[in-house]
Amino acid sequence: MEVDYEAFRREVTEFAQTRCPPEIRAVVATYRKLSRKIWQPWQQILHAHGWGAPSWPKQFGGTGWDPQQRHIFDEVMAENDCPPQYHHGLRHIGPVIIEFGTPEQQARFLPGILSGEDWWCQGYSEPGAGSDLASLRTAARREGDEYIVDGQKTWTSHAHESDWMYTLVRTSKEAKKQQGITMLLIPLNSPGITIRPIRTIDGWHHVNEVFLDNVRVPVANRIGEEGKGWTYGKFLLERERLGGANVAPALKNLERTRELVAQELAGETHRAKRAALELRLLLAEAELRGALALGKEAVAAVMEGRPLGLLPSVLKLSTSVTHQHVAEVAMDAVGERLAPRFRRIDGSGPNAEAPGIEWVQNYMYMRVRTIYGGSSEVQKNVIAKQLFGS
Numbered sequence: 001m002e003v004d005y006e007a008f009r010r011e012v013t014e015f016a017q018t019r020c021p022p023e024i025r026a027v028v029a030t031y032r033k034l035s036r037k038i039w040q041p042w043q044q045i046l047h048a049h050g051w052g053a054p055s056w057p058k059q060f061g062g063t064g065w066d067p068q069q070r071h072i073f074d075e076v077m078a079e080n081d082c083p084p085q086y087h088h089g090l091r092h093i094g095p096v097i098i099e100f101g102t103p104e105q106q107a108r109f110l111p112g113i114l115s116g117e118d119w120w121c122q123g124y125s126e127p128g129a130g131s132d133l134a135s136l137r138t139a140a141r142r143e144g145d146e147y148i149v150d151g152q153k154t155w156t157s158h159a160h161e162s163d164w165m166y167t168l169v170r171t172s173k174e175a176k177k178q179q180g181i182t183m184l185l186i187p188l189n190s191p192g193i194t195i196r197p198i199r200t201i202d203g204w205h206h207v208n209e210v211f212l213d214n215v216r217v218p219v220a221n222r223i224g225e226e227g228k229g230w231t232y233g234k235f236l237l238e239r240e241r242l243g244g245a246n247v248a249p250a251l252k253n254l255e256r257t258r259e260l261v262a263q264e265l266a267g268e269t270h271r272a273k274r275a276a277l278e279l280r281l282l283l284a285e286a287e288l289r290g291a292l293a294l295g296k297e298a299v300a301a302v303m304e305g306r307p308l309g310l311l312p313s314v315l316k317l318s319t320s321v322t323h324q325h326v327a328e329v330a331m332d333a334v335g336e337r338l339a340p341r342f343r344r345i346d347g348s349g350p351n352a353e354a355p356g357i358e359w360v361q362n363y364m365y366m367r368v369r370t371i372y373g374g375s376s377e378v379q380k381n382v383i384a385k386q387l388f389g390s
């Protein structure tokens, strides 16, 4: 059936504007870090409307939308300050369970992700295994119907507010380090798990260390075959990188920064500085318009079943750097006045005594863009390899 994309855009816009609670949109609009407290009620609203899982097939409770519709949905949500959906369940482990899980696993795990009842985090990185993920050492040995897991994960976003962690562990030592890795789904209330916060320069609590000490995990929680975890993990990481195709949040950020510069540096005294910052925003906009066109190309490629090639890496690389450029402009506009007042707080949000401090906090937070989801250097390696061979 032919989809009327314009009518679809109008429908999604109306929904975003009327159904997303103002207090949730206010959090997004002021760049505060999203937490389960914000995401969960939004997921419940979407789920009740039948839009809980835009990218899942209908038979698993998804919308069955095509890639173009999913892209429009993400774009409209960002344009209206609605939170992007929490990705670890819906976009990461959910599709892996759909693709590689058993019918029992699908029946057990997918409904909780869809309704927002179960919260997931990603336990991949370890000290010494970030970019070089295949060097991971957290070990799992089999004892009857269980694996006994020992090791440490790090940088685990949202582990402190999650129920489950999907993780890669080593079940055997092979000549090739990508072999002998297994994917396990671990309940975070299992005995032997300790979660410790990592304090970051933005003052928010979002990342953690997760220690696993003799943690017993049922074999029934293994995805696919033992030793084949790298295949499932890669399937997931490829999906993670396509997230860069949605340029709308960056454009929204740019628009707001433009308003900030105009307000903060109004008047003749600031004319030269204002002009310099406006020029930097113009250059950032040119980069984002380019990324927008590439994002459209990525969506078209998925629609037509063409391989994505370099696009996910190029998009991740370019938009993450531009996000940082825009945040730097905002910091240059307000930093002199506000940065000295930025102090670490309890992680609940910007310092309420200094209105506008969120620009400083956002600048700090934006440093992560070029690290997580594959650092910029790693993206450049991927691009170079595809262009010039290994």
Ligand SMILES: Cc1cc2nc3c(=O)[nH]c(=O)nc-3n(C[C@H](O)[C@H](O)[C@H](O)COP(=O)(O)OP(=O)(O)OC[C@H]3O[C@@H](n4cnc5c(N)ncnc54)[C@H](O)[C@@H]3O)c2cc1C
Binding pocket: 121, 122, 123, 124, 125, 126, 128, 129, 130, 131, 132, 154, 155, 156, 157, 158, 207, 368, 371, 372, 373, 374, 375, 376, 377, 378, 381
């Ligand atoms: C805020 C935040 C949230 C995160 N959330 C999660 C999460 O939820 N789950 C999870 O599993 N992980 C998470 N990560 C971890 C993230 O994936 C890693 O930080 C990332 O893969 C980089 O690994 P690393 O920190 O070990 O740095 P390293 O891999 O040690 O890299 C250090 C530096 O060397 C460069 N480098 C490394 N290898 C190469 C190379 N081959 N060529 C050129 N340069 C190279 C890197 O670009 C970087 O500049 C998160 C990280 C951050 C900062």
